[in-house]
Amino acid sequence: MEKLTAALAAVKDPEIDSISIVELGMVENIQFADGEAMVKLLPTFIGCPALDIIRQRVEQVLSDLEGVEQVTVEFIHHPPWTSDRITEQGREKLKQFGIAPPPKQTGPNGEWQVECPYCQSSYTLMENIFGPTACRSIFYCKQCKNPFEALKPISIWM
Amino acid sequence: MMVTKPEELHQLPAYKEALVELLFQLADDDFIIAYRGSEWLGLAPHIEEDVAFSSITQDTMGHAAMYYQLLEDIGIGNANDLAHGRTAAERRNAILLEEVNGPGHYLHEPQYDWAFAVVRNYFYAQAKKVRIDSLKNCSYKPLAQVAVKVNMELYYHLMHWRTWFVQLVNAGGEARERMRKAVEKVFDDFAGVLSLGEKGEKMVECGLIDSEEVLKARWLQAVKPVFEQTNLELPSEFQMKRGNGRNGEHTADLIEALATLSEVYRMDPLAIW
Numbered sequence: 001m002e003k004l005t006a007a008l009a010a011v012k013d014p015e016i017d018s019i020s021i022v023e024l025g026m027v028e029n030i031q032f033a034d035g036e037a038m039v040k041l042l043p044t045f046i047g048c049p050a051l052d053i054i055r056q057r058v059e060q061v062l063s064d065l066e067g068v069e070q071v072t073v074e075f076i077h078h079p080p081w082t083s084d085r086i087t088e089q090g091r092e093k094l095k096q097f098g099i100a101p102p103p104k105q106t107g108p109n110g111e112w113q114v115e116c117p118y119c120q121s122s123y124t125l126m127e128n129i130f131g132p133t134a135c136r137s138i139f140y141c142k143q144c145k146n147p148f149e150a151l152k153p154i155s156i157w158m
Numbered sequence: 159m160m161v162t163k164p165e166e167l168h169q170l171p172a173y174k175e176a177l178v179e180l181l182f183q184l185a186d187d188d189f190i191i192a193y194r195g196s197e198w199l200g201l202a203p204h205i206e207e208d209v210a211f212s213s214i215t216q217d218t219m220g221h222a223a224m225y226y227q228l229l230e231d232i233g234i235g236n237a238n239d240l241a242h243g244r245t246a247a248e249r250r251n252a253i254l255l256e257e258v259n260g261p262g263h264y265l266h267e268p269q270y271d272w273a274f275a276v277v278r279n280y281f282y283a284q285a286k287k288v289r290i291d292s293l294k295n296c297s298y299k300p301l302a303q304v305a306v307k308v309n310m311e312l313y314y315h316l317m318h319w320r321t322w323f324v325q326l327v328n329a330g331g332e333a334r335e336r337m338r339k340a341v342e343k344v345f346d347d348f349a350g351v352l353s354l355g356e357k358g359e360k361m362v363e364c365g366l367i368d369s370e371e372v373l374k375a376r377w378l379q380a381v382k383p384v385f386e387q388t389n390l391e392l393p394s395e396f397q398m399k400r401g402n403g404r405n406g407e408h409t410a411d412l413i414e415a416l417a418t419l420s421e422v423y424r425m426d427p428l429a430i431w
Contacts, residue, residue, distance in 0.1 A: 046307060047220015077224075078303035080310065129314055130210035134217055138209070156306070158313035 004030050004037055004068075007061045014053045015133050018097040021054060025085025028076065035069035037062045042081035044154070045134040051075060083154045100139065100150035114150045116141035124148075159365060162299040164232040176360040177298055178234060179250065180367060183355065183404055184289070185225035186251035189241060190412070191282060192219040193419050194255070197264040203272055210318060214279075217311045224304055231300070242423035246408045246416060252350040253403045254278060256412040273333075273340040276326060280319035281344055281381075285351050287316055288376045289367065297365035320384060327388040341390060348396040352377060355404025 008030070009022045021027055021041065029040040039058055043051055055073045062071045083102035086094070091101035095117040103112040115122050121143030128138040129152070136149045161167065167174040195215035202208040226237035234240065249256075255278070260270035290312060293305035327337045352374050354361055362369045368376075378392065385392040401407030 045217060045220065045311060046224050046304075047216050047218070049216075077307045080303075080307040082310075128206045128209055129318065130213035132209070134213055134220075134311075138206075152314065154310045156310070158310045 001030065001032055003065055004032060004039075004062060007065055008039070008058065010061055011054065011057045014050045014057075016094065016097055016099060018093045019090050021058075023087045023090030023093060025087065025090070026054075026081060028079070032068075035067060036072065037065075037068050037070070038072045038074070040074050040076050042077070042079070042085075043075050044081050046077075048134055050133075080156065081154065082156060083151060086151075094151065098148055099136065100148060102151040102153040106153055106155070112153055114139055116144060116146065117148055118146050119144040159297055160299060161297060164300070167232055172360065173364050174232065176357050176364050177301075177366060178229065178232070179355065179357045180361050181225050181229050181301070182250040185222050185229065185240070186249045186403075187255055187282075187286075187351075188218050188222035188225065190249075190251045190415065191255040191279070192216075192222060193415055194257075194259055195279075197259055197268075198270065198275065199264075201264065201268055201270060214315045214318065217315065221308050221311075224308075228300060228304070238423070239427070242420040243427065246412045247406045249403065249406070249408060249412060249416075250355065251403050251412075252347070252353070253398075253400045253407070253409060253412075254344065254347040254351055255282065256403070256408060256415060257347075258411050258415075271336075271340065273326065273336040274343065276319060276322045277337065277340040277344045280316075280323045281348060282351060283312065283316040283319050284380050285373075285377055287312055288373050288380065291376075292368040292373065293366075295365075296367060301366075324384060324388055327390060338390070345393060346397045346399045349398040350401075350403055352396070353398070353402055353404050355402060358404075 005022070008027055009020050011021050013019050013021065013024060024044065026041050026044065027039065028042050031038040039062070041054070041058070055075075058073050059071045062068050084104065086101060094101045098117055100114045100117045103114055106112045113122055114124055116124055119141060121141055123142045125140045125142060126137060127140050127147070131138045131149050135151055137152055138147065139150050140147050161170070161173070167177070192215050195211060195218065199212050200208065202211050222241065223237065226240045229235065229240055230237045259275060260268065262268040262270070290305045290309045294302055294309070296302040296305065323337070326333045328334075352370060354367070354370050358370055361367050378394070382392060400409060
């Protein structure tokens with residue numbers, strides 16, 4: 001079982017290749033019995049086009065393990081993936097990639113503040129709530145004058 | 159009553175029939191409005207809007223794919239075939255959502271109407287929000303669970319379209335006039351979006367969703383402050399001038415859209431993507 005978890009930690013998000021699906025909080029359940037590995041994953045966004053690639057990579061890394069004869073990967077919607085599932089390590093790796101991690105808390109009216117992943121300044125502006133992928137928004141740092149992306153907060157209260 | 163797994167539906171033919179009908183309405187609505195959204199790609203008023211609108215469209219197509227998957231899970235057919243292979247008469251989407259974006263074609267001389275796009279998408283996103291909130295209590299557990307997930311993404315869509323709506327109407331001048339006309343036009347067919355079709359009562363009896371009347375009242379309640387803020391008149395009744403898409407009534411716009419969007423699929427329905 002530990003080997004399976006370790007193998008999944010090597011599966012990176014195809015669109016943010018510094019962070020693994022484990023750090024993103026996408027792995028809900030791993031089971032192993034009689035040579036069959038069963039993995040339940042939570043999609044970050046339902047229409048995320050990276051899901052099929054992730055499925056293939058999970059199948060690949062697990063079937064490479066000794067003793068694993070069959071791999072079943074299932075995407076489930078319950079519990080729903082929320083952005084607070086990203087681990088502390090994952091948040092650090094997002095920053096290294098130039099993407100601000102999702103804010104842990106939003107204000108009473110849903111507004112959110114994001115720190116620049118380059119200079120840590122909170123003097124930032126949201127340019128577009130939508131971004132190059134479904135899960136990201138586009139920001140601009142008024143302090144270091146860099147554009148950057150941030151992961152959208154996704155939460156059950158919405 | 160609570161149904162937790164697709165297998166349990168074998169024992170419940172009437173329940174299953176109502177559920178399938180509802181899933182087709184949900185799937186076909188998101189599918190066709192996402193298609194109309196995709197035709198706007200590269201044509202939106204500015205580049206940030208192009209990024210936003212295409213992102214919303216991608217989410218929405220994802221929601222449609224998930225509803226088709228739920229239909230596949232209960233043995234109605236393969237999700238891809240359900241999305242691409244059904245004729246117009248088999249579709250359950252509201253007529254408002256199939257209407258072209260405006261005169262012209264997206265490849266040559268598109269004269270699409272941004273006012274119509276904003277009004278249609280705002281009203282639809284709000285109607286979807288009302289439905290999704292109701293579906294969180296759906297007696298079919300797999301649908302209730304996906305409703306929770308859809309809701310989180312819909313939050314951003316609704317905020318986006320509401321912002322456009324308020325800003326354009328309050329801008330005055332030509333913008334306000336065009337928005338006012340678009341509101342009138344959308345209301346002519348908006349009853350079709352809020353309709354649950356001929357099997358609506360059965361859906362309510364089965365505990366799948368709240369009644370049309372309840373959904374409509376919630377929709378009105380949600381948009382009322384926005385209409386007040388923009389000084390627009392909110393009618394209490396909407397029309398269904400071109401018929402009810404929930405019952406398979408559709409326009410030539412849908413037939414043409416299906417021919418275009420399924421062109422590649424029909425070349426080789428067995429191809430693996």
